[in-house]
Amino acid sequence: xxxxxxxxxxxxxxxxxxxxxxxxxxxxxxxxxxxxxxxxxxxxxxxxxxxxxxxxxxxxxxxxxxxxxxxxxxxxxxxxxxxxxxxxxxxxxxxxxxxxxxxxxxxxxxxxxxxxxxxxxxxxxxxxxxxxxxxxxxxxxxxxxxxxxxxxxxxxxxxxxxxxxxxxxxxxxxxxxxxxxxxxxxxxxxxxxxxxxxxxxxxxxxxxxxxxxxxxxxxxxxxxxxxxxxxxxxxxxxxxxxxxxxxxxxxx
Numbered sequence: 001x002x003x004x005x006x007x008x009x010x011x012x013x014x015x016x017x018x019x020x021x022x023x024x025x026x027x028x029x030x031x032x033x034x035x036x037x038x039x040x041x042x043x044x045x046x047x048x049x050x051x052x053x054x055x056x057x058x059x060x061x062x063x064x065x066x067x068x069x070x071x072x073x074x075x076x077x078x079x080x081x082x083x084x085x086x087x088x089x090x091x092x093x094x095x096x097x098x099x100x101x102x103x104x105x106x107x108x109x110x111x112x113x114x115x116x117x118x119x120x121x122x123x124x125x126x127x128x129x130x131x132x133x134x135x136x137x138x139x140x141x142x143x144x145x146x147x148x149x150x151x152x153x154x155x156x157x158x159x160x161x162x163x164x165x166x167x168x169x170x171x172x173x174x175x176x177x178x179x180x181x182x183x184x185x186x187x188x189x190x191x192x193x194x195x196x197x198x199x200x201x202x203x204x205x206x207x208x209x210x211x212x213x214x215x216x217x218x219x220x221x222x223x224x225x226x227x228x229x230x231x232x233x234x235x236x237x238x239x240x241x242x243x244x245x246x247x248x249x250x251x252x
């Protein structure tokens with residue numbers, strides 16, 4: 001694998017944005033790294049490079065957000081994500097990546113537009129309703145599937161968590177713990193697919209020093225955002241990530 005200077009700069013920025021997103025915005029922009037890296041690398045190499053980096057981010061995030069995740073949501077999302085990972089592994093190299101990105105982009109844009117037009121969200125815990133099992137399973141499976149193909153599992157989880165109207169700390173912590181689990185769960189599947197090699201592991205190691213910088217920056221960003229501003233920004237980021245996915249689908 002060879003990348004020019006521009007490729008390394010863009011990749012480094014994408015890794016930093018991923019760290020900021022995962023630790024401060026609930027993973028809203030976490031799917032940017034693979035599309036950017038795929039301008040210089042094959043998609044298979046790009047996902048292989050990113051997985052060790054994402055796992056390291058998750059470990060740092062777990063330490064920072066321990067005790068704040070909503071385990072009622074996680075108990076619904078995680079089993080569904082395992083099924084999504086298995087389905088994504090079977091579809092890897094078979095199902096058109098363009099179709100996956102297009103469908104996910106449409107869902108993300110539609111949900112974000114709906115929430116922005118309403119300009120409101122339920123107060124955290126105001127309705128006292130338990131998590132919606134069917135909806136949680138749909139979003140969890142979708143996140144596992146798209147995360148396996150392109151580390152783009154953020155939009156399905158954000159759709160679910162935004163619908164829950166949780167405090168921003170619970171929102172981010174739940175997202176961090178969810179992705180910590182599914183990224184570890186993807187590891188044996190990626191090994192089985194033979195995605196890792198000496199070059200991808202070396203590139204991952206070279207980018208790892210950016211992990212604590214991105215996570216630290218994300219937590220500082222979250223601390224400065226007011227509650228309403230956080231949800232508006234997260235919703236807008238979801239919509240922008242959906243637009244990016246649609247663009248990738250059309251351009252591809």
